[in-house]
Amino acid sequence: MTTTRRHFARLAGSIPALSLATGMGAASAQTARTLNVGIVSDPVTLDPAMMASFFEILVQYNIHEPLLHLTPDLKIEPGLAAVEIVDPVTYRFTLKQGLTFHDGTTIDAAAAKANFDRMLDPATGSPRRGELGPIDAVEVTAPLTFVVRFKAPYAPFLQVLANRAGMMVSPAALGSLGADFATKAVGAGPFKVASWTKNAELVLERFAGYWRSGLPSIDRVVFRPIADETVRLANLRSGTLQLVDGVPPQSVAQLGREANIAVKQQPGLGFNAFSFNTTRGAFADARVRRAFVLTMDPDVIQRVVYFNTGAPAYGPIPPSIGWAHDPAFKPNRLDRDGARKLLAEAGHNAPVPVTITVTNSPLQVRIAEVLQSQANQAGFKVDIKQIDATSLITVLRQRDFDLCMSPWSGRSDPDGNMFNYFTKTGPNNFAGWQSDTVTDLLTRARSVVDQAERAKLYRAAETAIAADMPMLFVHFDATIQASTGRLDWTQYADGALRLQFARLG
Amino acid sequence: MMMDPRTAIGAAIVAVVACAALGAPWLAPHDPNLPDFAAALAPPGASHWFGADDLGRDTFSRIVHGARASLMVGFLSVAGALVLGTSLGLIAGYFGGLADAAIMRVMDVLFAFPGILLALGITAALGPSLSNAILAIAVVNLPIFARLARSQALVIRSLDYVEARRALGFGPLSILVSTVLPNAMGPIVVQASLLFASAIITESYLSFLGLGVQPPTPTWGNMLRGAIGFLDMSAWLAWFPGIAIFATVLGFNLLGDGLRDRLDPRA
Numbered sequence: 001m002t003t004t005r006r007h008f009a010r011l012a013g014s015i016p017a018l019s020l021a022t023g024m025g026a027a028s029a030q031t032a033r034t035l036n037v038g039i040v041s042d043p044v045t046l047d048p049a050m051m052a053s054f055f056e057i058l059v060q061y062n063i064h065e066p067l068l069h070l071t072p073d074l075k076i077e078p079g080l081a082a083v084e085i086v087d088p089v090t091y092r093f094t095l096k097q098g099l100t101f102h103d104g105t106t107i108d109a110a111a112a113k114a115n116f117d118r119m120l121d122p123a124t125g126s127p128r129r130g131e132l133g134p135i136d137a138v139e140v141t142a143p144l145t146f147v148v149r150f151k152a153p154y155a156p157f158l159q160v161l162a163n164r165a166g167m168m169v170s171p172a173a174l175g176s177l178g179a180d181f182a183t184k185a186v187g188a189g190p191f192k193v194a195s196w197t198k199n200a201e202l203v204l205e206r207f208a209g210y211w212r213s214g215l216p217s218i219d220r221v222v223f224r225p226i227a228d229e230t231v232r233l234a235n236l237r238s239g240t241l242q243l244v245d246g247v248p249p250q251s252v253a254q255l256g257r258e259a260n261i262a263v264k265q266q267p268g269l270g271f272n273a274f275s276f277n278t279t280r281g282a283f284a285d286a287r288v289r290r291a292f293v294l295t296m297d298p299d300v301i302q303r304v305v306y307f308n309t310g311a312p313a314y315g316p317i318p319p320s321i322g323w324a325h326d327p328a329f330k331p332n333r334l335d336r337d338g339a340r341k342l343l344a345e346a347g348h349n350a351p352v353p354v355t356i357t358v359t360n361s362p363l364q365v366r367i368a369e370v371l372q373s374q375a376n377q378a379g380f381k382v383d384i385k386q387i388d389a390t391s392l393i394t395v396l397r398q399r400d401f402d403l404c405m406s407p408w409s410g411r412s413d414p415d416g417n418m419f420n421y422f423t424k425t426g427p428n429n430f431a432g433w434q435s436d437t438v439t440d441l442l443t444r445a446r447s448v449v450d451q452a453e454r455a456k457l458y459r460a461a462e463t464a465i466a467a468d469m470p471m472l473f474v475h476f477d478a479t480i481q482a483s484t485g486r487l488d489w490t491q492y493a494d495g496a497l498r499l500q501f502a503r504l505g
Numbered sequence: 506m507m508m509d510p511r512t513a514i515g516a517a518i519v520a521v522v523a524c525a526a527l528g529a530p531w532l533a534p535h536d537p538n539l540p541d542f543a544a545a546l547a548p549p550g551a552s553h554w555f556g557a558d559d560l561g562r563d564t565f566s567r568i569v570h571g572a573r574a575s576l577m578v579g580f581l582s583v584a585g586a587l588v589l590g591t592s593l594g595l596i597a598g599y600f601g602g603l604a605d606a607a608i609m610r611v612m613d614v615l616f617a618f619p620g621i622l623l624a625l626g627i628t629a630a631l632g633p634s635l636s637n638a639i640l641a642i643a644v645v646n647l648p649i650f651a652r653l654a655r656s657q658a659l660v661i662r663s664l665d666y667v668e669a670r671r672a673l674g675f676g677p678l679s680i681l682v683s684t685v686l687p688n689a690m691g692p693i694v695v696q697a698s699l700l701f702a703s704a705i706i707t708e709s710y711l712s713f714l715g716l717g718v719q720p721p722t723p724t725w726g727n728m729l730r731g732a733i734g735f736l737d738m739s740a741w742l743a744w745f746p747g748i749a750i751f752a753t754v755l756g757f758n759l760l761g762d763g764l765r766d767r768l769d770p771r772a
Contacts, residue, residue, distance in 0.1 A: 230733055254737045304542050304560060360715030362734050369560055369721050373540045386633055386715035
């Protein structure tokens with residue numbers, strides 16, 4: 001009897017360990033307020049200074065805390081620090097008292113300066129360096145106070161600090177972890193990294209020292225990358241996942257009818273667009289680009305591909321950035337005769353052969369097929385070329401395309417949607433478009449502080465872009481996510497999850 | 506000669522698929538590539554027998570046109586692998602020595618890769634297209650024919666009738682073509698009919714992954730790919746190409762089994 005009981009006890013004790021070892025951790029996942037989140041793809045790095053992938057957006061705010069916080073309606077609030085604008089080129093930050101990073105080291109002005117210095121050091125190779133703008137110096141003025149001085153006014157600065165560039169990491173951990181920091185990041189966010197098995201699960205645990213006292217209420221968050229949208233949704237329905245990102249537009253209506261599942265959607269910050277190659281081939285001629293745009297019926301894509309989620313796009317500024325978006329701005333509509341006329345002007349008498357390059361994402365292939373059928377009716381002969389998702393960035397950078405998808409996740413400031421794409425040396429100027437006018441407008445818009453004045457400059461830039469069409473704007477995608485009905489959470493336009501505010505009922 | 510009922514079923518299915526492929530332009534009630542956005546996701550009915558896909562294209566028309574891609578890929582890739590693989594295998598088996606060692610080591614290298622992985626690698630390297638898919642599947646099947654032909658040649662070369670031809674003064678090339686080849690063909694034809702089925706499946710994999718025939722040209726594989734986002738609401742989009750692949754592969758396998766019973770001396 002004793003032996004049996006002891007044997008049983010040992011057996012029972014081994015069950016959680018066993019289920020963890022098999023990878024799903026199903027037994028432990030259901031205990032103690034664990035939230036399982038289905039994401040499309042793993043993050044590449046957990047170091048905010050080096051993040052450059054869309055897929056890190058879902059994870060980043062849970063591990064890291066920015067100096068400033070962006071509200072759901074895109075307002076800036078204090079985060080780790082409060083900010084005071086001393087003059088257009090001087091910002092004074094005051095950090096909250098008694099805060100620590102996940103490793104217990106103090107968050108003070110010296111640590112903040114170390115973070116800025118690291119991002120600004122060209123040797124780091126951080127994408128944040130460009131985002132931070134023309135910073136002259138970061139000076140520590142008191143243990144918890146520092147000042148950032150600019151060489152010229154830089155309007156997007158506070159929005160930038162509410163994103164990756166404002167995320168403070170532990171300088172001590174940077175030193176001790178070295179290259180491992182990318183996988184074991186130590187920040188100041190609501191959760192700390194417990195373990196990360198690439199392409200299987202990223203496990204976060206509640207950080208007791210988080211600055212918003214009492215939060216988070218969830219103990220563990222497990223991010224599971226599941227590329228297939230059907231599989232993600234199946235796991236949500238079965239209860240294996242409680243929250244999923246990347247709900248396809250066609251599933252919104254069906255999910256909405258299901259009990260125990262809540263779908264949330266709102267206008268996103270980015271755009272789905274295609275870059276024309278303005279450096280070679282037929283699309284080097286602006287008339288051919290404009291002709292192609294005129295063959296497209298934005299409403300068909302809105303209805304057939306997007307099932308009336310989101311909104312048709314005519315430029316890079318989405319409706320969610322209300323102060324800069326112009327709802328009346330619709331420079332193009334379906335005009336097949338106009339397209340044929342432009343092609344004739346450009347000297348094309350036979351159908352113009354062009355190739356649309358997309359990844360094998362079903363949604364993008366669908367868009368390419370709609371564009372193909374529409375353009376073929378008005379003077380083009382379109383081929384579709386599918387590439388794998390990992391080659392996309394290479395194809396774009398080498399300009400090995402005629403027209404290639406180049407969607408953007410978006411930023412809360414129009415600068416983040418335009419400067420990199422439309423200035424002459426912008427890193428996302430895949431079109432190879434050289435416009436002095438637009439480069440000048442976008443550079444000026446960075447240094448003007450008055451929002452109404454900035455809006456005018458962005459609209460002028462948008463009009464100049466539409467006149468020459470380096471990109472084909474297709475759609476402002478909605479951010480669509482779904483959860484179990486017992487999860488209370490707030491959705492943000494950028495699609496990022498800020499799970500410190502989430503509650504599991 | 507009575508046909509085994511299973512073979513007859515196989516032959517009938519293959520005949521139906523072949524007729525669909527050859528007669529596609531006349532059988533298809535709609536242009537398979539022309540979207541009709543008003544009919545998007547229409548369920549099976551009078552105007553669209555198998556329903557319409559997400560862009561409003563007629564599924565029945567796409568299925569019969571898809572048969573062309575499947576059969577063309579199956580036929581050309583298997584025929585290519587058969588001609589080249591059999592030639593290499595016969596040479597290796599008949600002559601032996603250095604030729605045998607050189608040819609068969611190359612075949613061993615090809616064999617070392619799992620078929621689908623090799624096909625993926627080739628199409629990824631050469632770029633996705635119908636011709637590259639055919640080439641990739643042919644390369645995957647090449648060593649199968651080479652090994653089979655070699656083993657046949659090894660047996661046949663020492664048989665009395667070959668010795669007799671040699672004694673009569675015929676050259677090796679003449680003996681290979683006129684004596685060894687015809688006697689080796691039985692198992693090779695059986696193998697070809699079975700590989701035809703697997704070539705159709707491999708083409709579906711490649712098209713499913715976007716590495717085969719490019720849109721809007723329909724293949725059963727890319728139709729399945731397009732259907733996965735709509736399994737909840739319009740499951741028939743996946744049924745029909747799935748059934749087409751299943752039935753065709755079943756047909757070729759039944760036919761291949763029947764041929765084996767008749768032609769393969771070991772069976």
